[in-house]
Amino acid sequence: MAYDEGLAQMMRDDLAAVDGIAEKKMFGGIAFMLHGNMLCGVHKGGAMFRVGKANEAAAQAIDGVSDLAFTGRKMGGMVDLGDAGMEDDSTRAALMALALDFVGGLPAR
Numbered sequence: 001m002a003y004d005e006g007l008a009q010m011m012r013d014d015l016a017a018v019d020g021i022a023e024k025k026m027f028g029g030i031a032f033m034l035h036g037n038m039l040c041g042v043h044k045g046g047a048m049f050r051v052g053k054a055n056e057a058a059a060q061a062i063d064g065v066s067d068l069a070f071t072g073r074k075m076g077g078m079v080d081l082g083d084a085g086m087e088d089d090s091t092r093a094a095l096m097a098l099a100l101d102f103v104g105g106l107p108a109r
Helices: 005-014 053-060 089-103
Strands: 021-026 029-034 037-043 046-050 065-067 078-082
Touching (some): 005 037, 005 046, 005 089, 037 089, 046 089, 053 065, 053 078, 053 089
Antiparallel strands (some): 021 029, 037 046, 046 078, 065 078
């Protein structure tokens, strides 16, 4: 398994009350989709959040957050949070709120 199942379970728990969530294997990890749009996911070494370009600066201001760059090239509107940051409930909640704000405004797929 290329991702930490414990991190995946944290995300499942965080999203338990959100309608329209589905899981999909992607990027060697697992992505959580909201009405068919990628919201967040876990990968080896942490998690990613789709916060959108408008929320990117707010996300970057959170301790432990960095650019998401799987291939060495920054993915706009996406941020990464390492294992240590994932352990902090308030950090995860802040990033999840930014991701839900962005992805919740997208049309369902």
